[in-house]
Amino acid sequence: MTEKLENIVKHKDILGLKESFSGKPSPRLQLTSLVDETENMQVLDSIQVGFYGNGSSSFVSLRILKFEDMPNWIHWSSLAVTGGGFPSLQQLHIRKCENLIEIPNCLPLLELLFISECWQLQFDDFIDYPALQTLHIESCNYPTNFTLNLFSKLKFLQIQDCRYLRFLEISEELHHQELCFFQELKISECHNMESFSGRGLPAPNLTTFSVSNCNNLRSMPEQMHTLLNSLQTLIISGCPKLVSFPKGGLPPSLQTLTIQNCVNLTPQNEWGLRNMASLSCLTIECAYANVTSFPEDGLLPASLTFLQISEFPVLETLNLSGLQHLTLLKDLQIHSCNQLQILSDGSLPSSLSSLTIAGCSLQLKDWCQRDRGIYWDKISHIPTQSIMEEET
Incomplete structure (x- = not known):
């Protein structure tokens, strides 16, 4: 270890490090010279003021710092950084x-913070990262409540596998402050998360919003239709306790909507999808226990170009009258709807260029046979067809 330290200290200028201490580094200063070699530091347990040496400003050129696999590290004193x-x-x-419990709360130029498998690390409302743009928190016990508008310049937030996270909220004191830079939000594997801020998310430039595998999530942000007026992509997956969207429905700017494995989030006219003139791609993959016919008349917007429905276990009827107004629809895909056997009265849109039905009943497959099936006239105008009893 000593030889490695001396070698790195010798070449610290190459690493962009300022000379910040004199003499031979003590064991407490080991990490000073290992900013580029911090993997597998098994013995370090604390970073204190001595870490920075005798200079009033240390590591003035350092822009990227990585720590990995340091199981005994517990403290990184904030006092060490404020100096x-x-x-x-x-x-x-x-x-x-996994045992680190604190990190410096003031890093004035920090733009990206990535934290993974730090099970004891706690976040508090005193963190001051005014330049932070990208925040990724993965496999951590904390936070329990995450306050979004602590970081006014945040653009991207991903929180994954934070087992005790319950709420994503907006600070009351800062509620008037919009998240003007916020563009992408991804929450996944947070099984105790229940809701978002009751007043909604004031993020007028958010374009992508994804929530997946949050088993206890009961509600989406309020006022989505007005506060998220730039939202283009919304993905909701694996949220079985979610039963509806907020009053007012979804943002009219939405272009892509994906709903997967949300068995209680049943499509209905109250969502206001029909009035969403920008929605072009809709995917619904849910094991609804009571949907025997789809879609309802008036449910879908005429702007759709792609529609996929999957895993409807009791779906028997494709309601063509709910599809025939989709004059822009190019691609219709139906997967793993084993009970589907009826194409209702009406016709499929003339705009369709591709139809895929995979995992349907044998009867439906027979009734769609070229020239002799009773449904052939309904699908004969579609250039590309694939009707299969089994998924490939």
Whole structure:
């Protein structure tokens, strides 16, 4: 270890490190010279003020700092940073430091923070990262409540496998402050998460919103139709307790909507989909126990170009009168609807260029046979057809 330290100290200028201490580094200063070699530091347990040496401002050129696989590391004192350490740091990555409980709360130029498998790390409302744009938190016990508008310049937030996260909220004191830079939000594998802020998310430039495998999520953000007026992509997957969208429905700007494995989020006219003139791609993959016919008349918007429905276990009828007004529809896909056997009165849109029905009943397959099936006239105008009893 000593030989490795001396070698890295010798070449610290190549790493962009300022000379910040004199003499031979003590064991407490080991990490000073290992900013580029911080994997597998099994013995380090604390970073204190001595980490920065004798200079008033340390590591002035360092922009990217990564720590990984340091199981004994517990403390990284904030006092150590407020004295002038890391004035240019833009990216901080911390992985597999399962006993770390604190990180510096003031990094003025930090733009990216990536934290993974730090089970004891706690976040609080005193964190001051005014330049933060990208935040990724994965496999951590904390936070329980996450306050979004602590980071006014945040563009991308991903929270994954945070087992105790319950609420994503907006601070009451800062509720008037919009998240003007916020563009993408992804929440996944947070099984105790229940809801978003009751007042909604004031993010006028959010374009992508994804929530997946949050078993206890009961509600989406309020006022989505007005506060998220730039939203283009919404993906909701694996949220079995979600039963409806907020009053007012979905943002009219939405272009792609995907709903998967949300067995109680049943499509209905109250969603206001028909009035969403920008919606072009709709995917619904849910094991609804009571949907025997789809879609309802007046449910879908005429703007759709792609429609996929999958895993409807009791679906028997494709309601053509709910599809025939879709004059822009190019691709219709139906997968794993084993009871589907009836194409109702009406016709499929003349705009269709591709029809796929996979995993349907044998009867439906026979009735769609070229020239002799009773449904052939309904599908004969579609250039590309694939009707299969089994999924490939």
